Amino acid sequence: MFKRAAAQAATRIRAPPCARGFSVSALRLANRAVVYSSPGDPTSVLSVLTYPDLPPPSPSSLNVRFICSPVNPADINVVEGIYPAKPVHTDELAQGHKLSDAVYLGGNEGLAEITEVGAGVEGFAKGDWVVMAGQQLGTWSSARSLKAADVIKVSKTVSRVNGSTLTVNPPTAYNMLHDFVDLQEGDWVLQNGANSAVGQMVIQIAAQRGFKTLNFVRNREDLETLKTQLKTLGATEVFTYDDLKERSLRDRVKQLTSGKQIQLFLNCVGGDATTQMTKLLGADAHIVSYGAMSKRPLTLPTSLFIFKNLKSHGFWQTRWYAQKTRQEREELMQKLVAMKLKEPEHEIVTIPAGDSDEQATKRVRGIIESLAQGQYGKKVLLSIEQPT
Numbered sequence: 058m059f060k061r062a063a064a065q066a067a068t069r070i071r072a073p074p075c076a077r078g079f080s081v082s083a084l085r086l087a088n089r090a091v092v093y094s095s096p097g098d099p100t101s102v103l104s105v106l107t108y109p110d111l112p113p114p115s116p117s118s119l120n121v122r123f124i125c126s127p128v129n130p131a132d133i134n135v136v137e138g139i140y141p142a143k144p145v146h147t148d149e150l151a152q153g154h155k156l157s158d159a160v161y162l163g164g165n166e167g168l169a170e171i172t173e174v175g176a177g178v179e180g181f182a183k184g185d186w187v188v189m190a191g192q193q194l195g196t197w198s199s200a201r202s203l204k205a206a207d208v209i210k211v212s213k214t215v216s217r218v219n220g221s222t223l224t225v226n227p228p229t230a231y232n233m234l235h236d237f238v239d240l241q242e243g244d245w246v247l248q249n250g251a252n253s254a255v256g257q258m259v260i261q262i263a264a265q266r267g268f269k270t271l272n273f274v275r276n277r278e279d280l281e282t283l284k285t286q287l288k289t290l291g292a293t294e295v296f297t298y299d300d301l302k303e304r305s306l307r308d309r310v311k312q313l314t315s316g317k318q319i320q321l322f323l324n325c326v327g328g329d330a331t332t333q334m335t336k337l338l339g340a341d342a343h344i345v346s347y348g349a350m351s352k353r354p355l356t357l358p359t360s361l362f363i364f365k366n367l368k369s370h371g372f373w374q375t376r377w378y379a380q381k382t383r384q385e386r387e388e389l390m391q392k393l394v395a396m397k398l399k400e401p402e403h404e405i406v407t408i409p410a411g412d413s414d415e416q417a418t419k420r421v422r423g424i425i426e427s428l429a430q431g432q433y434g435k436k437v438l439l440s441i442e443q444p445t
């Protein structure tokens with residue numbers, strides 16, 4: 058056993074990009090995390106940092122090994138420093154081993170397996186799978202020590218991909234479908250960005266509840282293939298934003314809905330097309346905005362507020378978590394697992410054990426660059442192996 062001060066001096070790690078340099082050979086360099094020293098462009102600020110094996114967890118904590126951790130659009134915004142949620146900032150990735158400078162940890166959601174349970178923790182066992190109950194806990198890591206209060210146990214019947222993507226998109230879709238309008242079977246929901254990961258969850262959850270969905274996507278060469286994919290998931294009808302220019306669209310929609318008024322519009326795009334879409338809504342409808350993918354403002358016609366009593370809301374799953382009890386959060390996770398939702402289209406990208414930190418850093422930055430250029434076209438999940 059080292060005395061604390063000696064251990065700190067001996068195991069001091071310089072912050073990225075010079076993150077290596079443990080001088081005590083007896084320490085096993087067993088873990089890795091994607092970190093950054095200050096917010097900025099992820100393709101230049103993210104680094105992979107190797108750090109020692111985790112000591113046994115504190116009485117209220119658990120040691121976990123991450124299985125898969127997605128890279129969501131909001132995660133990028135957090136690294137850029139333009140998202141309201143704040144990441145973990147620490148100089149101690151493994152207790153007792155200080156870094157020379159504190160780093161931010163990337164990653165908000167993920168699926169992990171418990172490797173060790175703190176002496177005072179009840180209700181968890183080694184081998185259980187958990188998802189994050191807390192926000193921004195640094196899931197782009199191979200292993201972490203987490204407070205038991207910050208995780209929720211999930212059934213191992215969930216697939217690894219669905220488990221690792223359980224806490225952001227599916228609950229966002231579920232809550233938006235349930236918290237604003239008391240929808241009944243046969244009611245219609247309008248949404249844009251319908252092929253997004255959240256949009257696909259909306260389609261599936263709505264279909265399971267008997268709600269009908271009117272979905273809008275951007276036009277593309279293989280539009281018919283996308284329409285078929287979304288309809289296979291349960292979409293009732295799919296249009297493109299270009300269709301909004303056709304004068305006949307409102308009649309087509311009226312025919313489709315048999316004149317039933319649409320009362321819920323889920324918006325993750327903004328801009329002109331979203332403004333046009335509001336004209337498809339009925340009286341007393343609610344527009345719920347949860348994203349702004351077009352990076353354009355949301356403009357709503359005043360007349361809809363005056364004459365149709367339109368109501369406009371924002372939804373943030375992070376706020377939902379902050380306002381709900383642990384029991385409510387656990388119940389929602391259980392409901393979502395039981396729904397057996399189709400896995401989002403994904404690619405699991407491994408950071409191999411044999412990579413040096415420099416190689417792994419290059420790999421991570423390359424992944425983010427490809428994502429920004431739309432080269433993946435699907436959800437990327439990181440699997441970070443323990444370095445050898």
Ligand SMILES: NC(=O)c1ccc[n+]([C@@H]2O[C@H](COP(=O)([O-])OP(=O)(O)OC[C@H]3O[C@@H](n4cnc5c(N)ncnc54)[C@H](OP(=O)(O)O)[C@@H]3O)[C@@H](O)[C@H]2O)c1
Nearest residue numbers: 229250252253254255275325347348349350351372373374
């Ligand atoms: N508020 C919350 O709690 C919450 C929770 C989860 C997600 N979100 C937000 O929801 C949004 C979607 O997230 P996700 O993970 O589902 O994303 P995703 O799977 O990466 O999908 C992105 C979607 O945005 C569309 N899009 C991109 N740029 C666009 C543009 N300029 N104009 C119109 N559409 C555009 C894409 O359409 P194409 O296929 O045509 O490119 C695609 O449908 C993000 O803004 C995310 O931050 C919010």
